[in-house]
Amino acid sequence: MAEQVQDTARGGGNRPALALHVPEPRYRPGDAVDFSHVRVSRAGEQARPDERCPASETHGLCTDLIRVLGEDDRAHGPWDPKLDADTLRTMLGHMALTRAFDERMFRGQRQGKTSFYMKCTGEEATSVSAAMALAGDDMVFPSYRQQGILISRGYPLVEMINQIYSNKGDALKGRQLPIMYSSKAHSFFTISGNLATQTPQAVGWAMASASKGDSRIAATWVGEGSTAEGDFHAACTFAAVYNAPVILNVVNNQWAISSFSGFAGGERATFAARAIGYGLAGLRVDGNDALAVYAAERWAADRARANAGPTLIEFFSYRAEGHSTSDDPAGYRSAHEREEWPLGDPIARLRDHLIALGEWDEDRQAAMDRSCAETVRAATKEAERNGILGHGLHQPFETMFEDVYETMPWHLAEQCAQSLREREVKFPEGLHGR
Ligand SMILES: Cc1ncc(C[n+]2csc(CCOP(=O)(O)OP(=O)(O)O)c2C)c(N)n1
Incomplete structure (x- = not known):
């Protein structure tokens, strides 16, 4: 025994030395970027199983990438949700408004009107299109980057800004970090700063909905970094065990503040492939393709509504800007990543699709952008009447x-x-x- 202890202490004699792997992102500031290792499948080539299929039938899709919009700006294949032009324009409008809102709120933080803000630039489709695929009263449990859901559900911008300014109009009375909204009327669960807590909450809510014989399902959104939290895995286990009517959306935007996706296990397997181990249905989707996002979310919603089981969806996307107003990504990643990202920009892709259909043009796009900026400007002015940061304590x-x-x-x-x-x-x- 004593000899064995001694052996271990000196490293096991002639056994090979062990080594740890510490993930390192491919590109650091100043590096040229080449994303040719990212497998981008051809739009329209992924099979679409029936919504009620056994979970295992989806597992091939966990390593593929479901895409609808092709290089020709046309919709292809069995995942094409075949939305009419009005719905596509509404989708584009919600995404454009979300972007305009982000721009103005970011500037507001720089002007000292709020302490904090988080943009979702480049990821708008993962919340807007997904929300549009759900029923308005399905319960959503978002993370802090899904402002597009509230915008899609018609939550007043003034209310959002009041919360961001923590002013006297803030329905949450200044008790939450800016952007951590809550709206029972919009079936939007209070955002929590503690990562991934919303995932077991969504599953629990879905289980309660089913046990009461209700017809509403639940959906949650979580960043790929946060899937490393134990809460996410407990959520997957409960969802699978009880066949809960829930959708677990993982937004893989490649970065968790300054940690790349490899630190959450992204080098070993896709995030969608987590579904396989739990026996969940799993889909891996081009998150910058608004039509693919809509189609996948609707597939999962129909599956949940039919009591056919929960779905884990990975939306493959890219965080085009900093993590928050407190972050400067120039310190840890190459600035070329954004321009080289192979899946493009979700707003530009949907715009180009509508133009290709003859249902949109550059002038209408410019008018939409102006109108979004004006809507946000007017809401900001109105909210500012209730106060901004630094102008006293707004709540008694x-x-x-x-x-x-x-x-x-x-x-x-x-x-x-x-x-x-x-x-x-x-x-x-x-x-x-x-
Ligand atoms: C439990 C917990 N751990 C750490 C943090 C600090 N934190 C806030 S956001 C964040 C990164 C999360 O990244 P990801 O889940 O990929 O989502 P993204 O911000 O990219 O949308 C971290 C580490 C936190 N808020 N809660």
């Missing part, structure tokens, strides 16, 4: 003690009163002039 101080318990427990009441007394001594003139 004592409200931070409210709304957790139906009746405030004595110790919170005591703490609240004590804090108010201390504030009066410190700021006799009042801090925020409410």
